[in-house]
Amino acid sequence: MVKHNTDTNGIGYEWEYAKVKDDRTIWQKIIMGIYNPSSHEFLGRSAKSWGGILLFYAVFYSSLACMFAICMKVLLSTLNDNTPHFTLSSSLIGTNPGLGFRPMSPNVEDGSLIYYAADNATNVEAWTTELDKFLAVYKNKTLLPDKGNNQQKCGYNMPPQKDKVCEVSLANMGPCATEYKYQYHKAQPCVFIKLNKIFDWEPEFYTNKTDIPADMPQELKETIAQRMKHELFTIWVTCDGEAPADKDNIGPVKLYPQDGFPGYYYPYRNKRDYLSPLIAIHFLNPKRHTLINVECRAWAKNIFYKRSLQNREGSVHFELMID
Secondary structure (H helix, E strand, C coil): EEEEEEECCEEEEEECCCCCCCCCHHHHHHHHHECCCCCCCCCCCCCCHHHHHHHHHHHHHHHHHHHHHHHHHCCCCCCCCCCCCCCCHCCCCCCCCCCCEECCCCHHHHCEEEEEECHHHHHHHHHHHHHHHHHHHCCHHHHHHCCCCCCEEEECCCCCCCEECCCCCCCCCCCCCCHHHHHHHHCCEEEEEEEEEEEEECCCCCHHHEEECCCCHHHHHHHHCCCCCCHHHHEEEEECCCCCHHHHHHEEEEEECEEEHHHCCCCCCCCCCCCCCCCEEEEECCCCCCCEEEEEEEEECCCEEECCCCEEEEEEEEEEHHH
């Protein structure tokens, strides 16, 4: 190809260049891009260049892997499978246990509401099934890590042996049992509550009458007064309506197997086969077609009570409505 040009002074000159035409097909260009036999390059790089790159990244990522392994080793050396690193006041959970309840609705939107129609068998079965699932490990010890072999029968005068835990029996739950459908079909439902687990936390009991708080319900005060000395090592529990209207609508309640958590279940130390003790709250005659706000509270000298929608302590709240 020849090109003519003239500079600004009118002096003419010419120059020419030649461009070799590339007659290769697209496929040939792709093959040549993968491997060039004339330069012995693979994907545009020689074997020496590829070797240098691979060696660099091998050393780089091996160094990263070693650093990560060292960090994980140091971190894991500070952890214990059975004991948390931070406990009690140094942990996020703190030293003030709350309560939990079951059954809970499978629908997240329902929150803490237990709502069903007593005459609707499907409704009743939905709630009793949730309780059956929750109580499965209590009924069938083979579901536990050590098949229940690490459990023993306990009592106020028979604490657990070293490295053993106390079994939780459902034999004395009265009508709050699966064979009675937990009384849901009779509009007298049972709700199970438990104390939340805090590692190494030990309750302080009301063993002296002078320590009993003024706001403790009179009925519980009378119960404590009638108990034998060794039975005072109990975390007591009361349940009632929250507001005056709720107190009128809730009706009588009965607790099974007793009105507190025995002290021999504590402290919790994450031993094999440990199960939290349970209390079944049996609502004998709650007013139907009415929303009832229920509050259950735990009583011990070092369980501090706070009623708050955002940060409830020492108690649990749920709503009950039966059609």
